[in-house]
Amino acid sequence: MKHQLGWSLIAACGVAALAFSAGTSYAATGAELAQKNGCIACHSVDKKVLGPAFKDVSKKYKGNADAVAMLSKKIKDGSTGVWGPIPMPPNGPRVSDADIKVLAEYVLATN
Ligand code: HEC
Numbered sequence: 001m002k003h004q005l006g007w008s009l010i011a012a013c014g015v016a017a018l019a020f021s022a023g024t025s026y027a028a029t030g031a032e033l034a035q036k037n038g039c040i041a042c043h044s045v046d047k048k049v050l051g052p053a054f055k056d057v058s059k060k061y062k063g064n065a066d067a068v069a070m071l072s073k074k075i076k077d078g079s080t081g082v083w084g085p086i087p088m089p090p091n092g093p094r095v096s097d098a099d100i101k102v103l104a105e106y107v108l109a110t111n
Pocket residue numbers: 034037038039040041042043050051052057071074075079080081082083084085086087088089091095103104107
């Protein structure tokens with residue numbers, strides 16, 4: 001998928017939300033959660049922002065059966081040292097475990 005995201009964060013948010021609400025309801029839910037929970041302040045689907053592009057994350061863990069559980073834990077507790085020097089702060093318990101699982105599945109489905 002080639003969405004022209006990213007000249008500005010604001011534009012990227014809007015375009016991503018639009019692009020994904022036009023897809024399956026499953027993807028829309030993940031995109032909505034990413035927007036609602038502020039993930040898109042640091043991530044976009046296909047461009048590195050502060051954190052890695054979700055597509056790159058998806059590529060990296062393709063075929064990894066534990067990826068949903070592993071990434072859920074990272075999203076919840078934070079992550080450091082995988083993609084560079086900038087750490088991701090914890091997103092739980094602000095974001096519920098159920099929503100985090102949907103987000104992990106969404107990220108892994110972006111590629
Ligand atoms: C303050 C900025 C920021 C926010 C907000 C943020 N992230 Fe991150 N995220 C990062 C950075 C930076 C990394 C890379 C961390 C590393 O190198 O280990 C990252 C890494 C990740 C990874 C990959 C972890 C790995 O082990 O490969 C996933 C998946 C992810 N974020 C999802 C999310 C989701 C979903 C949300 C919203 C609930 C979110 N992020 C919110 C900055 C952020």
